[in-house]
Amino acid sequence: MVHDHADHDEGLSHDLIAMAALASRRRALRWFAGAGTIAMLSACDGGSSGETLTTTPTPTSSVTPTPTPSATATPTPSATGCIADPTETNGPYPADGTNTSSGLTSNALTASNVVRSDIRSSFIGASTAVAGGVQVTLTLTVVNVNAACAPLAGYAVYIWHCNRDGKYSLYDLPNESYLRGVGVTDANGQVSFTTIFPGCYDGRWPHIHFEVFSSLANATSGRYAVLVSQLAMPSAVSSTVYNGASGYTTSISSFSRVSLNSDNVFSDNTSAQIAQQTPAMTGTITDGYTATAVIGIAR
Structure with a gap:
């Protein structure tokens, strides 16, 4: 995470503290991600800008299984499927x-x-x-x-x-x-x-x-x-x-x-x-x- 004061050298003592905090923070992230929990962690340095980091668990599958056809389902009436019958003349003798x-x-x-x-x-x-x-x-x-x-x-x-x-x-x-x-x-x-x-x-x-x-x-x-x-x-x-x-x-x-x-x-x-x-x-x-x-x- 980049902060406003990251461009200034504050000495070895400060760097060791920062490195320890960063290592601790990474262990925490792995723990929270492994548990599948949405974790919100505060920035590691005191006096930071208060930014937060969010991890999102893998969503649970919600696929709906294909229903099994009912045994009483109406079968297709024709082996080749149905089509619209053509209109034909009623001829000269329809009555x-x-x-x-x-x-x-x-x-x-x-x-x-x-x-x-x-x-x-x-x-x-x-x-x-x-x-x-x-x-x-x-x-x-x-x-x-x-x-x-x-x-x-x-x-x-x-x-x-x-x-x-x-x-x-x-x-x-x-x-x-x-x-x-x-x-x-x-x-x-x-x-x-x-x-x-x-x-x-x-x-x-x-x-x-x-x-x-x-x-x-x-x-x-x-x-x-x-x-x-x-x-x-x-x-x-x-x-x-x-x-x-x-x-x-x-x-x-x-x-x-x-x-x-x-x-x-x-x-x-x-x-x-x-x-x-x-x-x-x-x-x-x-x-x-x-x-x-x-x-x-x-x-």
Whole structure:
């Protein structure tokens, strides 16, 4: 420590006293530092300027350990992670109140019994006909891609598709209303439908249309959908069904002339989008198929 009078020689006696005091002071500092205590020492010379010296102990570690994930944590719904599904056309046969056919506007969403899990039968008007075909149980999981794929509960999903002959109810078949229905997602963001494997018609890859609404109340009008898109049926299962199941004869030649690359809806999508839009399917023609797909929405 430098003091104002350090430049003046005051003799050997003074120097010995100063050296002894300095040695004593250094021993004290080592003792205090070893004890981990904040020490405040006064200057060694009497009549000094009263400066102080502070030692700071090494701080105690306060790192918070990484928590162990809960065993009940919701898994990522898709092996490749969820992405936002692309918006696709609802096509000419939505029956959601947004278009007309033969001068009439069809809106299946306003029917009191449109909320149903089994959509194979007609439910509007006098007909109760059931669409024939290979049974498919389809489970959709609606998730928020902006919240780590968190499930979206209470969302309404409207699906519709053609029959095994490639015809649409309420349009090609105006007296039928089958293969249309609405379901509401549960706490896991899931909704299930029982339907048939759709046929393939000229110019289109086999597909299922869907619209997603933030609530059942909003689903009563097709103008409030937060997403309009389509599912692409798996190629291998389509080939198996069309060539092995009865009633799909007209789909065989149509399917042979189309590909995902030539389809006017799916052809401009990325491989990741196509992967998410294609349901994972297991089963057989005899026992029916189980299908699952994730629907990603940016909320």
